[in-house]
Amino acid sequence: MKADPHQRAPGSVLSLRDLHAYVGQSHILQGVSFTTRPAQVTVILGRNGVGKTSTLKSVLGLMNHTGVIEFDGRRLSGLETHEIVRLGLAYVPEDRDVFHGLTVAENLRLAERRGLTPDYDRVFALFPELRDRRGQRAGTMSGGQQQMLSLARALLHDNRLMLIDEPTKGLAPRLVSEFVATLEQITAHTSVLLVEQNLAVARRLADHVLVLSEGRVVRDGPAEDVLADDSSIRRLLGVAADHEES
Structure with missing residues (x-):
């Protein structure tokens, strides 16, 4: 039926x-x-x-x-x-869709939701490299780093x-392995x-x-x-x- x-x-x-x-x-x-x-x-x-x-x-x-x-x-x-x-509901697009002319910190700030407290501690625990690159323009980062930023934006809130x-x-295969390990942590919750x-x-x-x-x-x-x-x-x-x- x-x-x-x-x-x-x-x-x-x-x-x-x-x-x-x-x-x-x-x-x-x-x-x-x-x-x-x-x-x-x-x-x-x-x-x-x-x-x-x-x-x-x-x-x-x-x-x-x-x-x-x-x-x-x-x-x-x-x-x-x-x-x-x-x-x-959060979305991480295929093309990463970061704002190339803005810094890492500015990209993250734009992803904050009004009335909610962003969890930067979680984001930087998962992606410590982004903490060190907060002042760097997203367009100057590698594809893997931009993917980190794209995921990080979606993880600012529950x-x-x-x-x-x-x-x-x-x-690259090495980055794939690193991302899968990160995704395993994300998908646990x-x-x-x-x-x-x-x-x-x-x-x-x-x-x-x-x-x-x-x-x-x-x-x-x-x-x-x-x-x-x-x-x-x-x-x-x-x-x-x-x-x-x-």
């Missing part, structure tokens, strides 16, 4: 039901449905262009869409992005859910919806895995079950065995 798209999933932090998203005349997401659970890391896998980033942007109200999106039981339809974020889009993309192409990272972090193909969910289940079918996953992602990074 087909599930009622308006019925809330019990115990979910985020629930998407029959989500369709569009860019102009292009139908990007075609009936995406899934839930994320408290204290879990849900990883979205898929080839480029299948709708992974569009899923995150739809949750944030940044794309035209239809369907039901609920966060902590509250419908997000009609809310502005800043209102969604204030509900306890969140019920973090949306993180390909945080290890373009990083916060639910995370993570877009990631690196299978080794997914295996290390994921509690639950979704695979998107052509705007649809084609795999959805516990990480150990979905990722156990190695040949199928690699075929869906279009990667060979010797291309996996660690």
Whole structure:
């Protein structure tokens, strides 16, 4: 029996039901449905262009869409992005999106939420290098340092859910390992919806895995079950065995 798209999933932090998203005349997401659970890391896998980033942007109200999106039981339809974020949802974009002409301290200050006390102690404990670079302009930092800053902005306040889009993309293997260790600390206390192409990272972090193909969910289940079918996953992602990074 087909599930009622308006019925809330019990115990979910985020629930998407029959989500369709569009860019102009292009139908990007075609009936995406899934839930994320408290204290879990849900990883979205898929080839480029299948709708992974569009899923995150739809949750944030940044794309035209239809369907039901609920966060902590509250419908997000009609809310502005800043209102969604204030509900306890943080976003780390794929392109890092730091303000290159501003210093580290200024970038962090812009991420502070009105009426809430930012937790700089936590941020600098996770990223001590940022403390030392507070006066440095973000545009003069390396890609890895900018990724630290992007994550740090999202961690200034407690969140019920973090949306993180390909945080290890373009990083050297050594930096990937360091970031995964940091993400493990973050995910110990916060639910995370993570877009990631690196299978080794997914295996290390994921509690639950979704695979998107052509705007649809084609795999959805516990990480150990979905990722156990190695040949199928690699075929869906279009990667060979010797291309996996660690």
